[in-house]
Amino acid sequence: MQIKCTKCQKVIEIAAGKLPKDKEKAMVKCPACQQVLVFNIPASLRQVVENSEKTIVDFGNKKNLRPRLVQLSNSTEYLLKTGKNIIGRDAGISIPGDRYISHKHCMIEVMEQFGEIQCIITDDGSISEKGEPSTNGTFYNDQRLTRYDKLFLNNEDKIRIGHTDFIFKTE
Ligand SMILES: [Zn+2]
Structure with a gap:
């Protein structure tokens, strides 16, 4: 199709x-x-398969599948967990030292699809109290995410949150 x-x-x-x-x-x-x-x-x-075997991907057994953000300035690694990772100055994944980062700034969702780990970044306002995207922006390979963007991340992608640069890594 x-x-x-x-x-x-x-x-x-x-x-x-x-x-x-x-x-x-x-x-x-x-x-x-x-x-x-x-x-x-x-x-x-489509065909509904009853009692079909489901493949469950376990991060623990897959050394090469540990999605994380690596801060360029100091090599700090922020490991991402399965599910929704809220990133900000004061969030599930807390990044200190950059006042251009909102308290809850953006989100990376980690999920399994077709037996593979997929990581999706958004800055669509869904995590903020006002329902607005972050004030100073989230950048994917130098392009600012709009509220309509929902992007898959690939190994070695550049992410900028506020004024702080990261490399996204899965390997
Ligand atoms: Zn396209």
């Missing part, structure tokens, strides 16, 4: 064999702009 990227309009071909068999929706990464695209799986490609 094909879907079109809602951000850059690229047409993406998705092999039917890669789709989950027991779900109505799936996510795919736009290879051009990294945008997260959620799409409905047509019923014709």
Whole structure:
């Protein structure tokens, strides 16, 4: 099946064999702009498999899959856990020393899809009390995230939160 990227309009071909068999929706990464695209799986490609075996990816056994942010200025590593990681000056992942970082600034969600670990960054206002994106911004490879961006992270991506630079690493 094909879907079109809602951000850059690229047409993406998705092999039917890669789709989950027991779900109505799936996510795919736009290879051009990294945008997260959620799409409905047509019923014709879906078949409900009862008692299907589920693959559970365990970080503990996968040394090469430890998603983390590494601060460039001092090499501090901030390990990300499965689920929602709220990053800020005063958050689940607390980064000290930069007043341009909001108390709750941005979020990286770590999840498993198709047996792989996926990390998705957002600065869409969903974690702030006012419902607004961070004041000083979150940058992905030098581009400021808008509230509509939801991007997959890849090893060695550059992330700037406030005025602090990080490299995202999974290896
Ligand atoms: Zn795209």
